[in-house]
Amino acid sequence: MVAESRIKGWCPGAWRPMATGDGLLVRVRPRLGQFTRDQMLALCEAAETFGSGLIELTSRANLQLRGVTEASWPRLMSFLVEHDLVESDPQVERRPQLLLAPDWRAGDATHETACLLLARLADMAELPDKMGIAIDAGEAPVLGEASADFRIERSASGALQPRASGGLLVRADGQALGTPVDSPASAVELLLRLAHWFVASGGRQSGRMHRHQISLPAWAPASIPPAKAGPRLALGDHARGRVVGLPFGRVSAPVLRAAVDSASVTVVRVTPWRRLLIEGDEIGGVAFSGLLNDEGDPRLDMQACPGAPHCEQASVETLGLAERLSGRVEGSVHVSGCAKGCACRQPTDLCLTGRDGRFDLILSDRADGTPVATGLNESDVLAYLENEDASRL
Ligand code: SF4
Incomplete structure (x- = not known):
């Protein structure tokens, strides 16, 4: 079994992993937007055994494993099929993804x-x-x-x-x-x-x-509006359990395992908003360690790629700096291990891009934009932002 050759613009799946700076990215789609407790535990095991141990939640409510090697990918696929996390037929997985309202x-x-x-x-x-x-x-x-x-x-x-x-x-x-x-x-x-x-x-x-700039067919007239939009699931207690957030849209396998490895957890619903609904009896009120419980936590919106040591393209650690910047900047923030900018392709108010073991500081641009300051370590970055009054960014 060999991973299919990858073409730019593909939407990666488990059978068609995408090559990234930290290895293959393997995306797993939850059926009906949810995983059972056993499936979630198997996914944690897969992330640690075959990948870097990092699990990401995508904006289409999928979970993806990072840091998978070409050598480990075939064994990973056998494991995922065995645990009913991936269809055994690659053609079935190529069918369009269904995104369900998580509630x-x-x-x-x-x-x-x-x-x-x-x-x-x-x-x-x-x-x-x-x-x-x-x-x-x-x-x-x-x-x-x-x-x-x-x-x-x-x-x-x-x-x-x-x-x-x-x-x-x-x-x-x-x-x-x-x-x-x-x-x-x-x-x-x-x-x-x-x-x-x-x-x-x-x-x-x-x-x-x-x-697709063409009129809809006459047999499908666009004639009535949808209902007024409702709110997304709020972090905290939920009638069926608890809604938790993933800092920077990412969680390590041990943290996720600790959250779901309880007999009272039944199902985990996946949302497109960096949030999981952990369903089960008597878990309301539990503050899951390493996950976000406060609706105002800035890490729900900040962007950061895995960085070093997870990605061999990175010469800097990203997640530690992202943590330190949390709450210090009002605008949008992106911390990128290199100019590739995997975590965010759009400009952000503040972007810090790793280069040769230091950071370039970029304003209102992408990770490959022109820096206003270069060669900064983490303390330099914090000092720069203090001097520049980061609250105005
Ligand atoms: S942006 Fe981050 S994850 Fe992407 S290649 Fe660079 S260091 Fe690796």
Whole structure:
């Protein structure tokens, strides 16, 4: 077994890992947006045995293992298949990813729609790798900021009947309005039809729905708005357990194992917001060590790549500096082990990029931007920010 050759622009998966500075990145998709306790423990073991031990949570609610080598990848895949974390057929994994509103309940419209769509994915058109589908049919859509090319949502009028299976719409990304449907089954049929229309109308060249500059077909009129957006899951106690945050979107296997290795934990829901919902009896109120419990914690939003010693491209440690900067800067922050900038491709108010064992300090730009100061160690960075009044950044 050899990892497929990797092409820029691919959306990596477990069967098609992406080569990064710290080895292969192996992405694992939770079915219905959740892992059982046993699956989560197996994932921790996999991260430590075959990778660097770091686990990241992506903006599409996947978990990814870092630091996997070409040599260990085949054994990792056997392990993941054995523990039902990855499909044994690589073609099945290539089907579009479903992103579910994390707060779904068994039998509600989000769950029913997802199950119906999963059963029909073999009928789905062959969409570009990066395309995804959001199933967000609760009382109020919560996935509006998450990347998705087609969405099944509650309509504004349907919000008055959140437990009913009607009052849904299917919305193409880039459209403010969606097409009404009267049931989850109708939503799935319309979605499949739209996916085939996307391909037949040349969408594969655009790559994503919002870039496909063509009118929707007459049989899918965008005519009604979705319901008003609702809040994301807040950190802290939840009716089904506890919501915790991952600092910088990342957790080490031992920290995650300690959080879920309790008989009272049943399931872990994965969100696109650097948060996990750990479900189980009597875990409300538990302050999970190493995870975030405070909604205002700046580490929920800061960007930092794994850095040294996890990545051989890095000449600096990133996570320690990111921790020290937490709460000192009001604007957006990115700490990058090198100019590649894996953690964030966008400009941030403050970016610190490692080079030759020191940091370059960059303002309002990406990790490869022009620095305003160079050759800084961690103390220099803190002193610079103090002198410059970092609160204004
Ligand atoms: S940005 Fe970070 S993770 Fe990416 S190659 Fe550089 S040091 Fe490695």
